[in-house]
Amino acid sequence: MAQINPSILSADFARLAEEARRVEGSDGVAGADWLHVDVMDNHFVPNLTLGPPVVESLRRATDIPLDCHLMIEEPDRWAPGYVEAGAGSVTFHAEAAAAPVRLAREIRAKGARASMALKPATPIEPYEDLLPELDMLLVMTVEPGFGGQAFLDIMLPKIRRTRQLIDKHGLEMWLQVDGGVSASTIERCAEAGADVFVAGSAVYGAEDPAAAVRALRRQAEEAAGPGREG
Numbered sequence: 001m002a003q004i005n006p007s008i009l010s011a012d013f014a015r016l017a018e019e020a021r022r023v024e025g026s027d028g029v030a031g032a033d034w035l036h037v038d039v040m041d042n043h044f045v046p047n048l049t050l051g052p053p054v055v056e057s058l059r060r061a062t063d064i065p066l067d068c069h070l071m072i073e074e075p076d077r078w079a080p081g082y083v084e085a086g087a088g089s090v091t092f093h094a095e096a097a098a099a100p101v102r103l104a105r106e107i108r109a110k111g112a113r114a115s116m117a118l119k120p121a122t123p124i125e126p127y128e129d130l131l132p133e134l135d136m137l138l139v140m141t142v143e144p145g146f147g148g149q150a151f152l153d154i155m156l157p158k159i160r161r162t163r164q165l166i167d168k169h170g171l172e173m174w175l176q177v178d179g180g181v182s183a184s185t186i187e188r189c190a191e192a193g194a195d196v197f198v199a200g201s202a203v204y205g206a207e208d209p210a211a212a213v214r215a216l217r218r219q220a221e222e223a224a225g226p227g228r229e230g
């Protein structure tokens, strides 16, 4: 089943709890699967957002699970604190981690899903042996740092190759894409093998964000076909 994770980078930071609730399901209507929390340190990327205290407050204010994407240096030092703050999934960048296997094991041992992200220029192949240590692999489809950028369709072959490696090893892990995911790009991502979709402006820029989430999920599931649904 396709999962849709709205990115709070496109939300109103003065009203985060309310923005989280706008994409949560209500009255039996399915909403977003996870809330994607963009953590930026102004070093790994040229933008600055939030840290563990905000994650902790969001955890208390909403029921939706938190998918924290750490676009920061020294994730080996800081990532465990995000699990303690209440993240259900923590993604660190391959380019920043000193010891990715040890870090993934620590995140899992603390009780969260462990995930690793690749910037557009970072290939998946050197990380093949590491995949069993992860619950999710994130292929960035824009340069990390800002919402609202154009989808890099030259990332589609990397999504396809990553899916092939996951299937080759018989892994249950998820394949996430992030950046420029919208009604006009999500089908290509799903066809290439992605099953978790981060969408910022396509959700929070819509008049009805919860309806945008449902429409994106429907498109992704139709594009993936019966092989990947349910």
Ligand SMILES: O=C(CO)[C@@H](O)[C@H](O)COP(=O)(O)O
Pocket: 007, 009, 010, 036, 038, 069, 142, 143, 144, 145, 146, 147, 148, 149, 178, 179, 180, 181, 198, 199, 200, 201, 202
């Ligand atoms: O991590 C990032 C950007 O670095 C993303 O999560 C964006 O925030 C997604 O926004 P859209 O491209 O969907 O507007």
